[in-house]
Amino acid sequence: MFVIQVIPLIKDTKINNLSYFSSTNYEIGTFVEVPIRKKTYRAIVVESKPVSEHKSSLKTAHFTLHKLPEQKNISVIPSCLRETAKTLTEVYPTTTGGVLYQILSPDVRNGDYQYPNISSLTHKEETTPQILTDTIKNRYMSYRSHIRSILARRGSVMFVVPNSVDLDYAEKNLMTGIEDRIVKFSPNQTKRERIKAYEAFEDTTIAKVILTTPTHAYLDRVDLLSIIIERSGSTLYKVRTRPYLDHRTALIIHAKTTGRNILLGDILPRTEDEFFRRNEIYYTYNEETKRIAFPTPLTIIEQQDKPTTETPFSLFSNELKKRVNSTLEGRGRVFMYGARRGISPVVICIDCGFIFRCPDSHTPYSLLKTHNKAGEEERWFVSSTSGRRVRASDICDQCGSWRLRQRGIGIQQVYDECLATFPNQPVLLFDNTTADTRKKAEKIITDFYEKRNVILVGTQMAIPYLTKNGTDLSTIISLDATRSNPTWRADEDVFRLLLELREISNKEVVVQTRSKPDDLLNYATTGNLDNFYSDEIMLREQLGYPPFxxxxxxxxxxxxxxxxxxxxxxxxxxxxxxxxxxxxxxxxxxxxxxxxxxxxxxxxxxxxxxxxxxxxxxxxxxxxxxxxxxx
Ligand SMILES: [Zn+2]
Structure with a gap:
């Protein structure tokens, strides 16, 4: 008889290890089905010992242990994966099973796919993360040569991207000459395609390049020598369910556990990664990139229009309208970036145009109404960026006027204004309401590229879709709205957005702002990454933010x-x-x-x-x- 300890693969569980009696010995890492409170759950064996080795206390208590049913279709996960999961419990307050639940692909977790029996092999590659900072075209050039060198050594590569759009881009840009080596795991695959992908993955006669989103990034092959994380700055690498794992952290640890090299690439890698690179905790891939020269200029329009009786301020300046019109007349395409839906309206004085701002973050306040115990309404100015909440002013700080109004600056307002301003042009809307499935998103993008003189109003979501074919003119309608993002990463996110827009635009990027252009805008105009990072790192050190x-x-x-x-x-x-x-x-x-x-x-x-x-x-x-x- 054996005492088998298992970790149940249950989401959000507090149950750590469970013990069972078993007449069969199971290898560590074996998937088993266990009874827990009259239900059956999948679990992974973490320890197995003959009963004789256990303490006498257990022997006397053995009648309290359930018996493990005889298991069919045995499959085992490689020990390195368990090791990675265990190490991650030092970073996240969860159990090994909780981590495994998130890093095993759903097919493996629910038993649709049996983990192939492979021997865990620790390689001897340089495991220090390498940082690649460059435009997407240059990055893929580097990836291709990196992949070639790994394949030449009969090694496989795990190429990880944040979403399925990037997956298609990766396939198109990496497959030439190595079509027979590409294995793709996509969330849009049919069951049949998925089975074929697993078959190709298990074929170890030749080294493979595995393209995947994070869901299949932890599948293992004996010849896997390298992991690449593309668009490493993407927020999509952070999982939104417990234990809120960051796949970048997990894959870096996994590379170390397995002795593989790991490469993180982006036009603007996270400030943390840059800090580690500067301090030689991480390495620089290729040459250091201090500045990126873009062929497309970035133009800043400072809006200073005065309010009129009809509207507190106009979303589109005359200069912007002129540029949009001339692009459309030249049969060009326009992308208008709008801040996410649900962003609160700003509060503005209708007499002088003053916008109420939080003194800490300089982002516009929004208005919040609450009721006190007596049932009276209370009005507050709230900054979702800094968290500041103060009593709302009744009069303008600037001119003393009582006539304060709210003005929406989110994507819906941009879209509505676009329809009104350019009534004879096709205007498409791309956000989480119109493009909530891949199919709907593709449809909008196909429309955009089938037409000429067309405007696409979109959020951050649209950018990966525009990477392949680009646009002529890009505009940020309200930099104020774009910057009032409730995250301490707001500056990094905005700077990356500006660089990405310059990358996908053929003619010009136009940014409208109602505050004085600051260093960040100047750095974006000159493509000066080095100065941006220096400022950001200094600020984070002062404020006690990551990576400090x-x-x-x-x-x-x-x-x-x-x-x-x-x-x-x-x-x-x-x-x-x-x-x-x-x-x-x-x-x-x-x-x-x-x-x-x-x-x-x-x-x-x-x-x-x-x-x-x-x-x-x-x-x-x-x-x-x-x-x-x-x-
Ligand atoms: Zn005023």
Missing amino acids: FTFILLSYAGNKNAVEEVESQIKNLAKSYEGNYYSNPFSQNDKILRYALFRLPANSKKLRDFIDIIRLLPPYIKIEIDPSRIV
Whole structure:
């Protein structure tokens, strides 16, 4: 008889290890089906010992252990994957099973696909991450030569992209001459295509280039020597479900565990990665890129129009309209970038045009109404960027006028204004409501490229779709709206967006702003990445942000009593750690969203100890490591 310990593959579980009796011995890493509270779950064996080796206490208690049913169709995950998952539990407050649940592909998790039996082999490649900073065309040139050199050594490459659009781009730009080596795992595959992909993956007679989104990035092959993370700055690498794993962190650890090299490429890799590169914790792939020269100019239009009786301010300046018209007359295509849907309107004085802004973040305030205990309405100015919430002014700071109005600046307003301003041109809208499936998205993009003199109004989502064929003119209608993104990464995100727009535009990028152009805009105009990074790194050091400190954000919601109770629980558990406790600025009195933010020196023992402590918190407290939003 054996005592088998397993980790159940259950999402969000607090159950760590379970023990069963078994007459059969199962190898560590074997998938098994186990009974838990009258249901059957998939689990992975983490330990197996003959009963005789167990302590006498267990022998006497053995009648409490369930018997593991005889297993059919045995498959085993490679030990390196378990090792990676175990290491990740030092970074994320979860269990090995919790990590495995997120890094195993859904097909493997639910048993549709049996993990191929492969022996785990540790390679001897240089595992220090290498950073490639360049335009997409140059990056793919580098990828092709990198892949060729790995293939020449009979090694396979795992090429990871954030979404399925980039997957198609990668296939087109990497496959020439190596068609027989390409294996693609796409979320849009049919079941048949998926089976074929697995077959090609398992064929180890020749080295392969595996193109995938993060879902299949942890599949293993004996000859896998290299991992490439393309568009490494993309927020899509961060998983939105517990334990909020970051695939970049996970793949870097996985590369180290397996002795593979790993390459991260983007036009603007994350500031953290650049910081590590500058300090030689990471390496530079190819030459260092301090500046990128774009053939397409970036033009800034400072809008200073005065309010009229009809409208507090116009979204399109005359200069912008002129440029759009001339592009359309030349049978060109226009892309208008609009900030995400749901961005709050700004508050503006209709007499002098003054926009109310948060003094900390310089982004426009939005107006929030709440009711106090007496049922009276209270009005607040709220900055979703800094979290600042102050009583709303009744009069203009600038001219003393009482005539304050709200003005929407989100993508819907841009689209509506576009229809009104260019009534005779086709205008397409691309955002999470019109392009919520890949099929609908493709349809809009096909329309855009089938037509000439056409306008596409779109959010960030549209950009990967425009990478292949580009556009003539790109415009950011409101830089203010674009910058009021509730994340401490806002500057990095905006800077990357500006570079990407320059990359996909053939003629010009036009940016409209209502604040004085600052360094960030100047750096984007000159393509000066080096200065941008220097400023950003300095700022993050001053503010105690990543990569200098690690954020651990706990969130919980409820009425006053409920959140107070949770808070005392946290304070009790994390006694020796100092946290900031604050409410989401948009919280209403009856349902308060509270945060407890801890920041600890990155990679410190203190941080690891803290992770161990908060592992014990109940599941209704959301725990995120380095989330992009902290207010
Ligand atoms: Zn005023």
